[in-house]
Amino acid sequence: MSAAASVVLGAVLRHGPIARSALARACGLSPAAVTRACAALSDLGLLVEVPEAVPYQGIGRPHVPVDIDTTRHVVAGIHVAHLHCTLTLVDLRGGVLVRREIPHGTPDDPHEVLTTAADQLLALHAERLPGHIPIGLGVAAGGWVDPAHGVIVRHASLGWRDTEVRDLLTARTGLPVRVDSHARALARAEQLFGAARGRESLLHLFVGNVVGAAIVTGGAAHLGPRAAAGDVAHLALGDPAVTCACGKRGCLEATVSDRAWATRAFRAGVISRPLIFDLVDAALAGSAEAKANLAERARLVGRAAAVLFDFLDPEVLVVTELGTNRLPSCAAALRDEVAAMSRASGDVVLASSFGEDVLAVAAGAVQLDALYADPLSIRNPVWQGV
Amino acid sequence: MSAAASVVLGAVLRHGPIARSALARACGLSPAAVTRACAALSDLGLLVEVPEAVPYQGIGRPHVPVDIDTTRHVVAGIHVAHLHCTLTLVDLRGGVLVRREIPHGTPDDPHEVLTTAADQLLALHAERLPGHIPIGLGVAAGGWVDPAHGVIVRHASLGWRDTEVRDLLTARTGLPVRVDSHARALARAEQLFGAARGRESLLHLFVGNVVGAAIVTGGAAHLGPRAAAGDVAHLALGDPAVTCACGKRGCLEATVSDRAWATRAFRAGVISRPLIFDLVDAALAGSAEAKANLAERARLVGRAAAVLFDFLDPEVLVVTELGTNRLPSCAAALRDEVAAMSRASGDVVLASSFGEDVLAVAAGAVQLDALYADPLSIRNPVWQGV
DNA sequence: GCGTTTATCTTTCACGTTGGAAGAAACTGC
DNA sequence: GCAGTTTCTTCCAACGTGAAAGATAAACGC
The missing domain is CATH 3.30.420.40 (ATPase, nucleotide binding domain)
Structure with a gap:
């Protein structure tokens, strides 16, 4: 119920160990409200005082930083x-x-x-x-x-x-x-712990065997009446030459999904099995051909992302995709493509924050x-x- | 400040003359809260009691419907x-x-x-x-x-x-x-008074000399950090054969804006001056060629709208465009195209509610x-x- | 015709959350 | 050891809300 508790806990998450007085300023709450919220959160074992975390330098009573209690x-x-x-x-x-x-x-x-x-x-x-x-x-x-x-x-x-x-x-x-x-x-993880920390809008594009997106506006994920918002798999944003299993042409998923792209690379002779991991491993091992191939995928993803970005205009665009997450050259190709094809400046385009742990x-x-x-x-x- | 007053006034707007008791049910508020909110809104001259508006039939004390006071x-x-x-x-x-x-x-x-x-x-x-x-x-x-x-x-x-x-x-x-x-x-007008009344999400596509869109999610318009959300004018959702003044190809505005389309129709010999009103007037006068030409535009608009719809998945899609607003055949062409190219069922695709008064x-x-x-x-x- | 029944609307009261103000606490500097 | 300073807590009043009881105005039943 208490709105203050949620705001305070969120601010603690974002700002690391932080004093109650600073929290009051950050949240726009009175010191009294912050004290009460912290007490409640402490009782629940969500918050701890960490007096030693940020040593106090100045004059006056020392602050007592609080932080998320991850041990309970x-x-x-x-x-x-x-x-x-x-x-x-x-x-x-x-x-x-x-x-x-x-x-x-x-x-x-x-x-x-x-x-x-x-x-x-x-x-x-x-x-x-x-x-x-x-x-x-x-x-x-x-x-x-x-x-x-x-x-x-x-x-x-x-x-x-x-x-x-x-x-x-x-x-x-x-x-x-x-x-x-x-x-x-x-998307929510990026907003809580990752690159979009504290942002109120976000577009997250996920490219794996599935291709999907998440739309966050006003701090909350937009679901749509059928919970189908962000279903970009079959938007005609991919290669028009590709025919999808759904019958349409140019579907994004049919163009850039792990499976589709691995098959394409396999047919082009870049890898010997149609497995995306083979392609990424080859690129990581230094194969110029594999790197170029994955960069091409990153550019295709970027071209699609550019359209969605310009339409939605979120604060951040995060792309979770194997190549861009592990190869700096792919991430750069993605960023360049989005920057070239949209109003997005390079610094709002980010690869997933979570590496192996996605x-x-x-x-x-x-x-x-x-x-x-x-x-x-x-x-x-x-x-x-x- | 009082959240109840806003909720109550919104419900009155949507449900026409309505009794306080019904308001309490509609808003999920207690009768006490509704009474208080109505009193405050009445004092401000925003609400009036209209006892005669909805004659009471049943047993018990008659209700006193209230309505928006449009006279003050x-x-x-x-x-x-x-x-x-x-x-x-x-x-x-x-x-x-x-x-x-x-x-x-x-x-x-x-x-x-x-x-x-x-x-x-x-x-x-x-x-x-x-x-x-x-x-x-x-x-x-x-x-x-x-x-x-x-x-x-x-x-x-x-x-x-x-x-x-x-x-x-x-x-x-x-x-x-x-x-x-x-x-x-x-978009906000549609949500307050028009087709999207009471809906919490909406995509509004405006096609005039300008082409623009508005994104409403969670009941509020999404602006984006630069207030540029919904700027679809230069998305590559139009005719790829068209080169836009911005240098890119296939821009939506360069394809279907009033000016662009009138020029196209003029060059095709459908009208004798490059003015969209000539085209619409001809169609209204019965010209099959003009009708077909405008229906083609409606389909192009529909194709673009379909992509945006599937991505955003709003409750309603409203299109404000001269042809579809005045010609049923155009509205049908738009609806059919969107239904064919997206997950949207026909009944969520609507022409603007405001006719001449847009x-x-x-x-x-x-x-x-x-x-x-x-x-x-x-x-x-x-x-x-x- | 008059009390009963029924539903609407209002009033009263208690509760929870908040901000302001005053006070307690803990440290520095002189 | 006392003033100065900042942080944090406690107390209190204000506000908005819901539950419950009360007031009101009609139809119904005899």
Whole structure:
């Protein structure tokens, strides 16, 4: 309920260890309100005082910086990919504490995949971080996801339809469960912990086997009435010469998705198997041909991003894509292309902040999003007793 | 400040004459809160009781419907077009009470154009509606406008740059002044009084001599850090064969703007002068060639709109364009094209609600937007005295 | 015709959140 | 050790809200 608590916790997250007096200025709240909010958040184990963190130099009573307490709670995350689930335990700053990948038993059976993942995640928690109280469980998946109902409407690669995730896993784990799409989860992560920290608008373009986008305006993700906002997979922003499985021409996904591009590179003789990792590895190993090939993809992604950027005009554009995230030359190609084709200046175009941990962070961010929106809702009876 | 007053006034606007009890249900407020809000709004002359409006049939104490009081206040509007200003006095329901067009004296002198318009508008008010208290002045213009600073950054056709409108006209008229772009003003009008009534997301595409869009998400217009959101004029969504004055190919504005399309139709021999009105008049007079020509434009607009729609996934798409607004066949062509090229079903694609009055309503809506956002800010000392 | 029933609207009161002001606390400088 | 300074806390009044009780105005039933 208390709006102040949410604002204060968000400001602490952004500004690191920070004194209450500075918080009051940063949040536009009275000192009294900040004290009250900090007390409440401290009682819940979300905030700690760290007197030694920022030594006080000046005159007067020394300040007592507060910071996010990452030692008490964890957030669990499940990312449902094509061949495996990524299980994660993430702290309140989005730091990945534990990560494990488990292959799907029976990919056609959502119930089995999800309950197995949840069970293993609980076991992982009991084994590795028994002292951390789990706040909730976030589930991220590529494709069309309806976070309002906790449903994977259409999983991008597994063919699942209208899979009710939230109710299933809440019953199974007893934790609050939130579900969201890949692209939106990562957008929120960028906004909380990454490049878009503190920004109120953001366009996040995710290019993997799935291609998707997330639109953040006014500080909140825009879902659309069908939760389909940002579905750019089949926009005609790609190569017009490519015919997509959907029947249309020039679909973005058919042009630049991992699978599509790997196939294209394979046919062009750049790699010997149609696997994107082969292409990236070759580029990392120094192959000029592979580098040029990936830069070409980055430019195609950039051309599409330029259109979306100019239309939406967000504060930041973040692109999550294997090549640009690992190869500076690709990131530069992307940036140049966007700058050339749009009003965006180079400094608002950024590669994902999360490196290898993208999937792990995404899954956790789904739940952390909810925490930072309403921190006082964490009324965990287990914790209250300690 | 009171959030309830804004919510209540908005609900009254949407639901016409409505009983307080029904308002409480519609707004999710307690009856007490509604009573208080209505009393405050009544005192300000924004609301009236209309006991006879909805005769009560059932048992129990009869309800007393309340409605927007359109008899006390007016909002002034100035729309700055290429050759003239449209001056308007609009009531609180967006109804145009007075409209007058005045040609620019010296189009190159923003100061002269704006002050003349403001002076004439004040005179018009004194002459025609002296009993109505002016709440404020809205200014709408095509191009790049920064409403946060009240500045026309770049007028689309007059070549004005960084014209400070708000401060100039506040000083001149003593009224609160708000400035916004054409596309956003009309989007807000659609949301308040038109097709998008009560919707929280909306994409409005405006096609005139200027081509622009407005993005509404979460109930509020998205501006972007430079107030440039929705600038679709130079997106490559038009005919790739067309080269734009900006140097790029396929720009939307170079393809479908009034001027560009009229020129194209003129060259094709459909009309004898490159004037869009000739084309529309011919079509209205029954010319099959002109109709086909305008339907082709509607389809091109639809193709561009489809991409933007699928990306943003708004609840409604509203297109303001001369042909589709006046010719059912064009509206149908647009609808069909959007439905074919996007996920949008036909019923979310709508032509503008305001017919001949588009410009007049747009100018007024800029200020009405502010009124409905914070009705209690109308502390007009003149009114308080009555 | 008069009390009962029903629904609308208003008033009263308690609650929660906030900012302002005063006070307590902790340190420096003289 | 005392003034000066800044941080943080406590107390209190203001505000907006919902719940509940009360007032009001009609139809209904006998």
